[in-house]
Amino acid sequence: MLLDPRGPRFAAVLTTVVLAIVLVTGSGLLLLAQAVVFALTAVNPRLGPYGLLFRALVAPRLDPPAELEPVAPVRFAQVVGLAFSAVGAAGWFAGLPALGLAATGAALAAAFLNAAFGLCLGCEAYLAIRRLAGRPLAARVAVPPR
Numbered sequence: 001m002l003l004d005p006r007g008p009r010f011a012a013v014l015t016t017v018v019l020a021i022v023l024v025t026g027s028g029l030l031l032l033a034q035a036v037v038f039a040l041t042a043v044n045p046r047l048g049p050y051g052l053l054f055r056a057l058v059a060p061r062l063d064p065p066a067e068l069e070p071v072a073p074v075r076f077a078q079v080v081g082l083a084f085s086a087v088g089a090a091g092w093f094a095g096l097p098a099l100g101l102a103a104t105g106a107a108l109a110a111a112f113l114n115a116a117f118g119l120c121l122g123c124e125a126y127l128a129i130r131r132l133a134g135r136p137l138a139a140r141v142a143v144p145p146r
Contacts, residue, residue, distance in 0.1 A: 002068035003045060005118070008077075010058055011041070011050035012114035015081070019108035023101065028092030031085050031104060038082035045074045069123075070137060077114075077122025081107055 015034065022031045041048025046055070084107040091099025113119045130137045 001046075001071040003071050003074060004059065004065040005067065005069045006062065006065060007051050007054040007059070008045065008069075008074050008120065009114060009118055010054045011048065012111045012120075014050050014053075015111040016108065016115045019104055019111055022088070022104050023108060026092060026097060026100065028089045028100065031089040031092060031100070035082055035085035035089055038078045038085055042075050042078035042082060045071055045078065048078070072137065073120070073123035073126040076126035077110075077120050080122040080125070081110070084110075 015037075018030065018034050018037075021027070022034070037049050041051060045051050084103045088100045088103030088107065091097065091101075091103060110121045113121060127137060
């Protein structure tokens with residue numbers, strides 16, 4: 001399955017906002033809600049809440065994408081985000097704010113890099129793992145002209 005790469009980047013913008021709010025407020029509940037978003041998106045990026053918003057509100061206003069990206073790296077990145085947000089939420093709920101801050105800050109940094117520069121750290125890690133395993137995967141696929 002292939003995705004419009006602008007969808008995950010849009011999701012990264014929303015994720016950046018949510019994680020910044022978590023850092024300011026220390027809300028374990030909001031971080032737990034973001035963890036649920038990561039989990040749903042890891043199951044199927046097209047059905048994640050931010051992906052649904054992108055497809056309903058943003059994509060219809062854009063030209064078709066020039067290239068598509070495979071879904072597997074995006075799913076892996078969502079699992080990584082889920083892990084960091086779960087650890088962060090556990091920190092906030094357990095009264096360990098340093099753990100909550102560190103895990104949330106790391107997730108925020110990754111989300112910001114994707115939102116601002118299109119650099120998906122989890123996706124790049126997935127592609128590197130595939131190369132090391134001798135099973136490389138193309139990062140992007142050009143869309144044939146219509």
